[in-house]
Amino acid sequence: MPKVTEDVYHIPGQDELMPDSHTYVLGKLSSQNLSLIDPGLVGKGSYKIQSIQKAGIELSAIKRIIMTHTHLDHIGCLAEIQKQLPWAELWVHRLEGELLEQGDERAVYGMDMFRGFCQEHFGLKPGAFKFQVNRKLDGGETLDFGDTVWEIIHIPGHSLGSIGLYHRSMKILIPGDVVYADYAIGRFDLYGADASELKKTLIGLAELEVDILLPGHNQIVKGIPKGYILKTAKQWESYLS
Ligand SMILES: [Zn+2]
Ligand SMILES: [Zn+2]
Numbered sequence: 419m420p421k422v423t424e425d426v427y428h429i430p431g432q433d434e435l436m437p438d439s440h441t442y443v444l445g446k447l448s449s450q451n452l453s454l455i456d457p458g459l460v461g462k463g464s465y466k467i468q469s470i471q472k473a474g475i476e477l478s479a480i481k482r483i484i485m486t487h488t489h490l491d492h493i494g495c496l497a498e499i500q501k502q503l504p505w506a507e508l509w510v511h512r513l514e515g516e517l518l519e520q521g522d523e524r525a526v527y528g529m530d531m532f533r534g535f536c537q538e539h540f541g542l543k544p545g546a547f548k549f550q551v552n553r554k555l556d557g558g559e560t561l562d563f564g565d566t567v568w569e570i571i572h573i574p575g576h577s578l579g580s581i582g583l584y585h586r587s588m589k590i591l592i593p594g595d596v597v598y599a600d601y602a603i604g605r606f607d608l609y610g611a612d613a614s615e616l617k618k619t620l621i622g623l624a625e626l627e628v629d630i631l632l633p634g635h636n637q638i639v640k641g642i643p644k645g646y647i648l649k650t651a652k653q654w655e656s657y658l659s
Pocket of ligand 1: 439
């Protein structure tokens with residue numbers, strides 16, 4: 419499992435018929451207070467857990483699971499991961515956390531057609547994604563976990579409760595599915611998505627100094643050019659209003 423920096427591990431998504439999100443593990447190993455970001459697609463739990471163990475990380479050091487958002491390709495194997503880490507808390511943005519607690523799966527599947535297909539393909543029952551959330555995030559929190567400090571930013575547009583994690587001194591941004599490498603952005607046609615919100619989000623993120631972009635899919639980028647997010651926003655502007 420590649421290390422991005424001393425305190426950030428990256429477990430690449432294993433895409434198949436459907437994408438599997440990247441998983442990140444944040445925090446200093448010595449702290450025994452690590453955070454796992456985005457489990458991934460249904461069926462990928464054991465791959466992710468084995469990758470963590472192969473990196474020499476003790477599972478007991480992982481204290482919480484944080485979701486950038488609750489689409490199926492990120493939350494699909496949450497239950498599998500929770501079985502291995504029953505002590506880990508679940509932290510999600512309030513807007514999607516409340517849906518999860520109610521067993522409202524609109525934000526998981528995004529659209530009815532996709533729900534039908536996935537339930538059939540993976541043998542998922544209605545209500546498979548009802549979870550108790552330990553901490554509902556609002557955005558604006560500064561969290562000191564694992565001896566590293568991350569800011570939580572609410573970045574709606576791709577989904578209602580998308581959050582980004584930002585490490586200000588290392589200039590690392592984990593934007594979920596909001597912005598990717600190669601000037602790509604997340605889709606904005608699913609439940610809870612909003613093109614004009616996504617535009618506002620991108621323009622807001624463009625204010626941040628970012629060196630390392632760790633998106634939910636595809637390439638991770640170290641040393642992204644200055645103004646990358648703003649340029650991305652501009653390229654998509656006409657589609658986002
Ligand atoms: Zn995704
Ligand atoms: Zn998504």
